[in-house]
Amino acid sequence: TWGKNEFGQLGQDNTTYLSSPVQVGALTTWSKVSTGYYSTYVIKTDGTLWAWGRNTNGQLGLGNTTNYSSPKQVGLLNTWSKISAGNNFALAIKTDGTLWSWGNNSLGQLGLGNTTYYSSPKQVGALTNWANIYGGSAFCLSIKTDGTLWAWGENSSGQLGFGNTTYYSSPKQVGALTTWSSAAGAAFHSLAIKTDGTLWSFGLNNFGQLGLGNTTNYSSPKIGRA
Numbered sequence: 001t002w003g004k005n006e007f008g009q010l011g012q013d014n015t016t017y018l019s020s021p022v023q024v025g026a027l028t029t030w031s032k033v034s035t036g037y038y039s040t041y042v043i044k045t046d047g048t049l050w051a052w053g054r055n056t057n058g059q060l061g062l063g064n065t066t067n068y069s070s071p072k073q074v075g076l077l078n079t080w081s082k083i084s085a086g087n088n089f090a091l092a093i094k095t096d097g098t099l100w101s102w103g104n105n106s107l108g109q110l111g112l113g114n115t116t117y118y119s120s121p122k123q124v125g126a127l128t129n130w131a132n133i134y135g136g137s138a139f140c141l142s143i144k145t146d147g148t149l150w151a152w153g154e155n156s157s158g159q160l161g162f163g164n165t166t167y168y169s170s171p172k173q174v175g176a177l178t179t180w181s182s183a184a185g186a187a188f189h190s191l192a193i194k195t196d197g198t199l200w201s202f203g204l205n206n207f208g209q210l211g212l213g214n215t216t217n218y219s220s221p222k223i224g225r226a
Contacts (some may be wrong), residue, residue, distance in 0.1 A: 008069025009053030036085030047078035058119025059103030086135030097128035108169025109153035136185025147178040158219025159203030199224040
């Protein structure tokens with residue numbers, strides 16, 4: 001890790017800034033990593049989940065709001081498969097296909113049907129067909145095993161893709177297609193790729209970030225011009 005480190009987000013057991021990569025500990029079993037707003041999350045090869053850094057909203061999932069500058073295990077389970085972080089919150093998928101979330105929930109970004117903050121993982125619904133999760137600033141995108149695209153949370157710029165700017169605190173399907181392959185959430189815009197390789201974007205576009213050759217906002221997916 002390297003960069004800013006005021007909350008210990010580099011996992012070096014200090015708050016010293018680093019301008020070049022430094023190894024976190026000596027282990028060789030780290031597998032998947034995601035970074036949020038001054039927080040870091042990693043899944044090891046044994047399926048355990050670890051987190052460190054800023055924890056003001058309980059976003060580390062450790063049942064408290066204490067900042068940590070070195071890796072701490074989230075619970076005792078070894079069934080974590082996917083992890084994605086947003087702005088002071090995180091989401092994860094287990095090997096059984098269930099979806100979990102925790103941390104800041106002021107805009108319904110945890111998908112739990114409320115705006116309550118949680119400092120430990122809470123299951124989102126009861127479904128077991130979540131395949132991938134993508135955290136934006138205060139919203140989420142997810143693709144299920146059937147290729148459908150789902151979104152929830154903040155929607156001030158239409159970044160959820162529903163053709164409106166309504167916020168949703170629980171998962172809602174984007175359209176009816178079953179051909180979504182991957183996605184990404186940014187601050188106020190989203191991108192997604194279909195199985196045919198086409199790229200789609202929606203949300204805020206004030207700097208042309210949607211790649212559509214203009215600066216018009218769109219609240220539903222639009223195909224790229226490449």
